[in-house]
Amino acid sequence: MNERLQKFFSPMNIAVVGASTRNMFFGNMAGYSRRKGAVGRFYPVNPGADEVCGIPAVPSISHLPEHTIDFAVVMVKSSLALATLDELAGRGIKNALLISGGFAEAGNEGARLQESLKRLCREKDICLLGPNCLGFMNVGDRVSVFAGAAVEGDLNPGTIGILGQSGAASEAIVTKVLKKGLGVSLYVTTGNEAIITSEDCLEYMLESGTTRVIIGFLEGFRDVPRMKRIALDAARRKIPIVLLKIGRSEKGRQAARSHTGALAGNAPVMDGFFRQFGIIRVETIEELVETAGIFSRCPLPAGGRVGISTMSGGLCGLYADLCARLSIEVPDLSPDTIDSLKQSLPDFAQPANPLDVTGAGFTSGMDRVIKTLLADENIDILLPISFPPRSETEGFVPGFNEAFLSHIDPAGKPIIPITFREVSDYARTYYRDHGAYFIEHAEDGFKAVSHLVRYAQFQRRFGRTREGI
Amino acid sequence: MKIIEDAILRGEKTLSEFDSKKVLEAYSIPVTREFIAKSTAEAKVFAREIGYPVVLKGSSSTLTHKTELNMVELNIKDEKALEEACQSIEERGKGRIDGILVQQMIRGEREFVAGLIRDPQLGPCVMFGLGGIFTEVLKDVTFRVAPLEMEDALEMITEIKAKKILDRFRGKPAVNRDLLANILRSLGRIGLDIPEIAEIDINPLIVHDEIPVAVDALVVLRDRNGDDSYSRDGR
Known part of the structure; x- marks a missing residue:
């Protein structure tokens, strides 16, 4: 095939x-x-x-x-x-x-x-x-037979494969993905799947070599045993599959059935299946897009412990609460890190995680702060606050963003900036050119971080227990 | 398994509690010690053997909601109470029961549910959740597809919202998670090994000190005559 x-x-x-x-x-x-x-x-x-x-x-x-x-x-x-x-x-x-x-x-x-x-x-x-579908857009090979209207933004080739049974809903997804400055390999809508099925497309994307993350909007699987094999193959290739699958509420299930005639599946049973096989299930289009963004630009972390730095005690509290709600671990900093931060920050600063670098902190010494946090063995992922620039000449504080962007390393700890204000198209390109993805809206962004953590955990476990299957 | 073949030959749709637990026991799932007494005298012998307090239940393969039918007498402390309880169960269950189940009384404040279902798409799936009288209301349950790796089972246990009661709780030690995980893995194995079983309910699974014990169990057999909705079990 x-x-x-x-x-x-x-x-x-x-x-x-x-x-x-x-x-x-x-x-x-x-x-x-x-x-x-x-x-x-x-x-x-x-x-x-x-x-x-x-x-x-x-x-x-x-x-x-x-x-x-x-x-x-x-x-x-x-x-x-x-x-x-x-x-x-x-x-x-x-x-x-x-x-x-x-x-x-x-x-x-x-x-x-x-x-x-x-x-x-x-x-x-x-x-x-x-x-009953809208066709496809092969962004990587620059050929499109897509019949929908809504796709805006540059058709950036990239590593995200997008699959939708429903044409219009997936159109909303691809539009947001492109608007975020993310790159797409292949976008396919499958409709009623008389011959080519979602499973065929997933297999194709896995084997194509260009797709590194697959996101999808699905109403049901026709062939679950095959889906198991596909999930295991994806896990072996370290290609995460992120699905927005409707069917949680009775109304949602009805919508699914009348649309493609597929079984939406019993929600908690399907959740269990997804977790077991490393498939990430999300609740909203926004969460799907943010998760795609983070997976497409971040390496898998070695663990789930997150370090956060901001220049505001209020934001520290807000993000700490959000992490607690999403079961994201925010560990204590190591004693060495605290000592070292005391030397870099003003006397009144209280080094902790989340870290408040204080108003004075970001005028100088940010580079040392970031280096110290990255070196802390208690921290697997760093989320520094960032000021998205509006143009080349309008940064906030020179060097502030560069302090962490210069440490972005595909083989190192993931660094995912939390943006302090609205992100312009200029800023999206700016982050992309530095190889970084960003948290634009905390709720969706932190959920995406929790998916990254969970998937990395799944991969470590998969390496230990299922590799031989 | 002979118990199951016999029940099918008798045309039964479920196994009695006693037989259901025999199936679980064969897969190393801890169950209550229990015997079926055909008379009050026999019940006394068994109660002495198990040790008071005991639980008495009307035994039958057709009674699936014994509590609602008033067919359960808990915490029977001595022979006098046992005699009274036997008499009252026999009266209420006349013609509907084929014996009296004399059962070890398990004390524990933490109750869970565990079970097996067959999903039309995924095949045999194992369920675990919070037990007790609010089980149906809270629906704090989680599923995995059989077979379960140890890590699947351990992860599944921590997915319920009430997971904190798995830790040290009101002076009792933390639940032995390895034992609990192995119960869930065994349920998955039963689902794969015995296609005649449609569903299993362990409700409640009570934690005594740190050990989860199946206190009540129900094995539902596949309906052979009706339409077989479990035929696509993904194997």
């Missing part, structure tokens, strides 16, 4: 059957293809138009150029979908995306139609994504 999916997700010449301006689908697709660096050429198929969205069209599938087209997007009415796919297969076009709805999500008749669709795909060897 994976070699096939490799070709599937990197199409160059794409027929779009049913492309029109009556809905936004093709317009959106064409829009992404006009972005800088984008590759992939579209061939709209429309019997009544010479061009669609400025791109020359052909009147029928038979008019498509010979031996050129390697992918088809189908956005015709559900009643015409099977005949269209059949005709495409007849022309040797067997990798296809079916955007149209009206299948298993739409009652008994739709479910029967989806069964026929499956049979056709198996008979004709058609590799199909959908139906």
Whole structure:
């Protein structure tokens, strides 16, 4: 499957059957293809138009150029979908995306139609994504057949793979991920999963080599034993899988069932399964995005003990409370650290964890403070307060941020700045250029830190007990 | 397991408390010492053997809610109380019970629940949680998929909100977590070994000093005639 999916997700010449301006689908697709660096050429198929969205069209599938087209997007009415796919297969076009709805999500008749669709795909060897989805965006290879509208921000290639059964919900996720300055490898929406399933995509992302973190919005797994194998493979490769899985409340479960017909699973049982197999389950889109950010830029810590430094006693208390609530360990500093900090900080400062460097502390000597905290053997992760700059010329105190950013080390202790004020686009790029991720909103950010700690713990345990499985 | 085969041959849907505990015992889960008495005289012999105080319960494979049916007499301290209790259980259980269970009385302030379910997607799953009369209300429970590694079981124990009662509690020593973890691992093994078992409830699992003991247990057998919702057990 994976070699096939490799070709599937990197199409160059794409027929779009049913492309029109009556809905936004093709317009959106064409829009992404006009972005800088984008590759992939579209061939709209429309019997009544010479061009669609400025791109020359052909009147029928038979008019498509010979031996050129390697992918088809189908956005015709559900009643015409099977005949269209059949005709495409007849022309040797067997990798296809079916955007149209009206299948298993739409009652008994739709479910029967989806069964026929499956049979056709198996008979004709058609590799199909959908139906009832928004397509995919291969950001790494700069080709997109994504039909949604909302994705803003630069399409930065990176290491985060994004998977969504639901198109629109995952669109909200990818938009936020990109807005944060994070990089995406592949973004796929799977819809009703007639042929290509979430499990196929997870496996593909794991084996692709470019994806280091997988985040997803899923309503259910169709093949749980396979999901176990995938989770174990991900653990071996040290690729965390973070899922926003609905189905916790009765209402949530109903939404899941009517949407894709998948079983949402019994929430506490699924929680247990996730924990056992190192899959991280989050509650909100924001928590998902922050967790992706931290995993994509931070090394795994050797333990779960967090050191925090701020320039305010109030913030120290606030973060200490938050850590207590999230069961994040905030240990005492070692006696050596306390001695050393007493020398660096004003006389009235009381070195402790969280550390209040006091108002005077950040005008000088921050570099020594950070070095001392990082050297403390009681501390595995450092969360220093940071002033996100608004522009190149407007830092807060020169050297303050550099005091910890200069210590960012992919093989060292994770350093995750807590931002003191709103983070501008400039600041996001600034942190990214230093290889750092940042805590923008404490609640979501600290939850993400707790996921990093838990996953590192899982990895240590996995290395000891399950490696041989 | 013969107990289970026999129960299936008899067309029973659950095992009696006594037989349920035999299954647990075969997997090294600590259970109460107990005997089934067919008469008051026999009950006296067993009570002396176990040592007072004892608990008496109406025994049957069809009675699954003995407390609600008033079929349990706790803390019986001597022969006189035993005679009275036997008589009253026999009256109330006439035609519904096939003996009187004479059982060791376990004292402990910490009550948990443990069990086995079969999830249609995940197969046999082990449950652990806070016991006592508020179990259903608080739903402070956690699950793992069988088989459980030792570390899975230890981690699972610490996931309940009431985890602090596992530590030293009101003058009693901390719960022996290794023993508790092994009980949970055993439940998982039963789920994998014995497909005829649909569910197990250990409720309560009472901690005596530091040792968790299954005080009541129920083994539910698979429904062979009805639709078999447990067929996809992930193995």
